[in-house]
Each structure stands twice: as structure tokens, then as C-alpha cells.
Amino acid sequence: MTGVLDALGVESAHVVGHDWGAAAGWFIAMFQPGRVKKLVVLSVGHPRAPRTFRQDEMAWYQLFFQFEGIAEATLAHDAWAWLRRFSRGDGDQERYVRDLSRPGALTASLNWYRANLAPRMPGPAPELPPVRVPTLGIWSTNDHYLDGERMEKSAGCVEAPWRYEVIEGASHWIPLDAPGRLNELLLDWLG
Numbered sequence: 001m002t003g004v005l006d007a008l009g010v011e012s013a014h015v016v017g018h019d020w021g022a023a024a025g026w027f028i029a030m031f032q033p034g035r036v037k038k039l040v041v042l043s044v045g046h047p048r049a050p051r052t053f054r055q056d057e058m059a060w061y062q063l064f065f066q067f068e069g070i071a072e073a074t075l076a077h078d079a080w081a082w083l084r085r086f087s088r089g090d091g092d093q094e095r096y097v098r099d100l101s102r103p104g105a106l107t108a109s110l111n112w113y114r115a116n117l118a119p120r121m122p123g124p125a126p127e128l129p130p131v132r133v134p135t136l137g138i139w140s141t142n143d144h145y146l147d148g149e150r151m152e153k154s155a156g157c158v159e160a161p162w163r164y165e166v167i168e169g170a171s172h173w174i175p176l177d178a179p180g181r182l183n184e185l186l187l188d189w190l191g
Contacts, residue, residue, distance in 0.1 A: 001028045002035055011035070014190050018042035018175060020112060029131045038190055039135040042174050042182075043143060045150035046157040048128050055147040061086065065113040072106050088144060090171035134161040136189045140170035140177070163189065 001024060005013060012035050017025035022044035029039045065071050075083045080097045087093055100106045135158045139148035148166060155162045165185055170177035 002032055005035055012037050014038050014040070016040040016042075016186065017044075019044055019172070023047070023116075026131065029133050029135065030129050033132045036133045039131065039133050040138065040186060040189060041135065041151075041154075042138045043140070043146050043151070043172055045137065045146075045152075046131070046154035048125060048157050049150045049154040052147050052149050055150050058145055058147055061145070062113055062117045063119065065110050066118060068107075068110075068114070071110055075100070075106060088171070090142075090144075091173040091176060128157075130157055130159040132158075132160050134189075136163045136165065136185065138165045138167060138174065138182070138185060140167045140172065140174050142170060142177075143172040145172050 001015075005011070014037050015025045015028060017023070017040070019042070022041035025036075025039050025041050026044075026046055029036045064074075080100075083097070083100075084093055087096070100109060135154075137151045137154050139146070139151040141148070152164050155164065167174055167178045167181050167185075170181075174182055
């Protein structure tokens with residue numbers, strides 16, 4: 001991310017990220033705080049925020065995605081029936097299927113999980129610096145994959161102004177389900 005900022009000649013920027021983009025946002029805010037004016041993270045709490053049992057239940061699919069070949073075959077089988085069922089009709093399903101149908105795209109997508117969430121032996125959590133930039137965490141009540149409690153507890157990892165907002169009725173795909181409310185929150189926070 002800092003390479004992109006450097007290439008564009010941008011010293012610092014507001015960072016807004018959803019899902020994997022939120023994870024990237026947390027890390028740039030921790031390790032390059034001078035490059036971040038304000039941070040907005042959607043759905044994904046801080047990596048050091050305490051995991052809840054509910055979150056562990058919701059994240060079962062992350063283990064399934066580790067099975068190379070099996071996960072790809074299951075997701076794409078029968079015109080992507082498993083993916084459609086897993087997505088519960090949320091998001092832009094036809095676009096997801098179209099994008100993931102491109103050669104190598106599904107494996108590339110699953111490799112994010114394989115590289116970053118591969119099973120490991122329990123041990124001490126890595127030391128991570130606190131976030132020292134103003135941070136807004138947003139979670140949605142119909143998110144079937146991430147528990148809002150973890151986002152709420154992310155406050156303990158931020159040593160700067162922190163705000164937590166819940167968008168009622170939106171699925172995990174907040175930008176698609178509640179663009180008006182999301183934009184209100186962004187304009188208020190970043191303004």
C-alpha cells in the first residue's frame with residue numbers, strides 16, 4: 001500500500017477497507033501510521049481483538065478453503081450451487097461467479113485464505129503495535145461470516161479516537177446493501 005502511495009506521490013491518505021481490505025488497512029495503520037490520516041474498517045476487527053466462540057463457529061469455511069482442489073471443486077460444482085447457497089443470496093452473485101470462473105481466479109481467491117489463515121499450532125499471538133490513527137469500525141447485523149463483538153472489542157487495540165457503528169439489516173456486503181448509510185458515515189468521519 002505504501003508503494004502505491006509513493007507511486008502516486010501521496011504522503012498520507014484516508015484508508016477505507018472491507019474484509020481483506022480491512023485487514024490490510026489495520027496493518028498499514030499499525031506499521032505506517034504516518035501514511036494514514038484516518039482509518040475505516042468494515043466487517044473485520046483488529047487481528048489482536050479477542051476471538052469469540054461465535055466467531056470461531058462462523059469462520060468454519062476458512063478451514064474448508066484450505067483443502068486445495070477439494071474446495072475449488074465443491075465451490076464450482078453444479079453451476080456454483082454450493083457458493084450460491086453459502087452466500088445466502090447476498091452480494092452480487094452473478095458477478096462473483098463470472099469473476100471466479102476465469103482461469104485460475106478461484107484458486108487465486110482461495111489462496112488468500114491459504115496464505116493468511118492456514119491452520120497453525122496454538123501459540124502466543126504475534127506482537128503488534130497499537131493503532132495510533134483515528135479509526136472507525138463498521139459492522140452489519142446480517143453478516144453471516146464475522147461477529148460484531150470482535151469489531152467492537154477492537155477498541156482495545158486503538159490508542160486514538162475510536163468509533164464503532166452498526167448498520168442494521170445489511171449483510172456482509174455493506175457497500176452493496178447500504179451504500180447511502182455507509183456514505184453518510186464515511187463523509188461524517190472523514191470530513
